[in-house]
Amino acid sequence: MSKKLPHICPSCSSLLNVKSLICSHCDTEVSGNYNLPVLASLTEEDQQFIISFVKCSGSLKIMAQDLGLSYPTVRNMLDDVILKLGVVQRKSTGEI
């Protein structure tokens, strides 16, 4: 079972930060207070969409063919991801 990386606080719905990182090879642990990368703050589905977008060299036409969807559907998905990225960035800078 793949675990989902939580990025929203279940208590107050703010963005979560990273407190510690661990090396799975030697068990070295690093502690601190790090912001999650913006992409990690998106849902797994949105991250997968971005990976497909990059793999298709940013061509929505090729992506639509690969996904078996129409061009405007893929463009709308991209626009939704752009909107979400804007919200995450504004949240991380404390604008909202």
Next chain:
Amino acid sequence: MRTKLFNPFIYLAGGKALALGIAGMIMAALLGFFGHSHFNGVLDFHKFRDGLPLYISLAEQAIIFLCTVVPFYVAGRVFSTSQIRLVDVTGTLALARGPMILTAVTGFGLPADIRGLADITAGVIALALVGFVFVIWMVALSYNAFSVSCNIKGSNSVSIFIVCLLIAEISAFYCCSLLYPHS
């Protein structure tokens, strides 16, 4: 299944949808011509006692389509924040008129003249209702075509859609009326 019936535009848009939609409109015009019925507005379907020349049936379809595309494309350009393409708006809206083929088929069973209550049989009422269901289906498809091709969602999209549909209906009705020599 429901998505494919009411929102096929998730899978199909652009040039392919446009080609299919135009083929559908030509078929609806031919069925209307042979069934002595015609479309004189975006939502209008009527029987004609003597029938109309084929070129008028075809011209009606072209006028209705153009009168539909123009307000929806303009609304998309004004209200959408996405980079919309004309080929997607025209393609999806053309495909959305597909149910009109089935409406034209119902025209074969409807009488050309209804002079009294005696002419309104149960069969006529049933066929008229079936035709009405196809019109509703076409409206639902048109809404989804507009929503997908222009990326306009939410309550705003419904109001914009209704206004555009009214503009399309009025302009198509007026332009079609210019086609008939007696009017």
